[in-house]
Amino acid sequence: MRTIFRLIGGSLSLSVVLASGPAAAGPLDAPGAAKALACSACHGLGGQSPSNTMPVIAGIAPWYFKKAIEDYAAGRRPSPEMEPYAKYVLEAGVDDLASYFASQPRQPTAVRVDAGAVERGRVASQQCVVCHVESGKGDPAKGIPDLRGQPPGYLANQMLLFKADRRSPGDATLKALKELMKSIPDDQIADLAAYYSSLR
């Protein structure tokens, strides 16, 4: 029971308190929420990024969260922003933060995409379904992340980083993905980003 007694004062009858029940857990009561406060400056409250460049991490699968954090901290996935924050996450407790963000309901990005680009991207996505599957939700067993509802700017940027071998450079397990990206012209990358961003 939280603070309802003191708030409303001693004169309050017991029945009212019972009717109101225990105070509903606030958004910062979730386990791990306090440790995640540093993240909202870029990723939004609960990981719900409002911008086109910062990825949505609300609802992120814990296995992928941990892989991303470890890759950033080790410098395998170069990011001047995320390397220090990833080190912070490893010290603060990566499991706590992984389960906190996994428990946050994922809202698709509010950034709008062009319907024509989505349609062109849908056609082009045939190259991706073998790994990312038809729905775009990926496949944890094969280490494939969910792309649905991410901001288009973020998706396009990551594809360009793969194409230039600047995300996880030299990583043998991502060779097939990078070869594929190299074959895709940049304007088609924008279409693919619009398509995956539009998926729900």
Added chain:
Amino acid sequence: MTRLTRREFLRTSASGAGLALLAAGCGPAIKGDFAPKAGRRVVVIGGGWGGATAAKYLRLADASIEVVLLEPNRQFVSCPFSNLVLSGVRSIDGLTFGYGGLRSHGVRVYHDAASAIEPDVRRVRVGEGYLEYDRLIVSPGVEFQWEQVDGLAAAQDRVLHAWKAGPQTVELARQLAAMPDGGVFVLTVPPVAYRCPPGPYERACQVAWSLKTKKPRSKLVVLDANANVVSKAALFRAAWKDYPNLEYRASNKVVKVDPSTREVTTEFGDRVKYDVINLIPPQRAGTIAVQADLVGADKRWCEVNHLTYESVKHKNVHVIGDSTIGLPVPKSGNIANAMGKICAVAVVHLLNGKEPPAMAPGNTCYSWVNDHEAIAVVNAYRIEGGKVVQIEQKLTPGQSAQWAQNAVGWATSIWQDMLA
């Protein structure tokens, strides 16, 4: 005198039972306990980066606590990105936000300044009235030490700082635009510690970029009181290679300004003529913090507990943002935002009789070096033995459009994190 109108008052107090009484009777002047406390209350002084964040997160952490925010300005204007207004890359309107988002979280926003703090009786004075609190969060930003530069106090209307985003930013942008080609723009950097270590150098980039593209025969002279560029030195110096019109002079502390001769004088007696001056004065904690004896022996900055941000000088009074000193963190909006969140959670724990969690802030400062590229510095921290300690500082490998896009992403997120 108070600026609280009756309509504004009704709006801010729409959900307040006790407050309705006041609206019914008294005129606009605030007298006595103008908002009697019904339950537990936190008062926040200052609705800038630290205070707005703290007010919102107090409500998120425990909606049973009443939160009153005192902020004289009706609109929030972001200092981050305001250097881009000088170069015309952004407009001030795009950096200006209302306080409606905080109201929708149940924060009572009063557009008035706190005039004094009475820690012994836990009251904040506002004009002739007062407010009671259980805990107080003070985030008044910085005040300028006008007296440190001869002639400055008397010339405040002509010698601009533009170091609090708002009308001065717009006026300085106008002066820059109106400067004849071939003119000299002088920018002075105050000695550390001051608000936003990379800020003056980002401003130098924006002014130099603007002159280079629009007034190619003009020059920017940067007179820095410090011995070197204070932040991201190598990255700024690399960016300045594109600006042969920028003359940087380290260890050139400006001690005098004379608007009648359009001249500044340095510590060593060198005189520099200007067509447009931007003098960023030396700084200290916001005046209310100094008056309330929250500052240390230096009479400039406030020392705080690193876990709760409670003042080391007064109990139940917490200080966040630029006014603080002693943590190994820069005076940045990102840090003020982080402190606001951590302090809010700590205050709620303390009010609920629980031990506050030990949380460290994080920092990222992006700086725009032209109209489409940026650089950044990122700091992560841990708590060690009850103190904030840096884990790592990382710089961008160079300047690029990618960091500029990330800067836009950061700004979009953090403005919402504070105010939406």
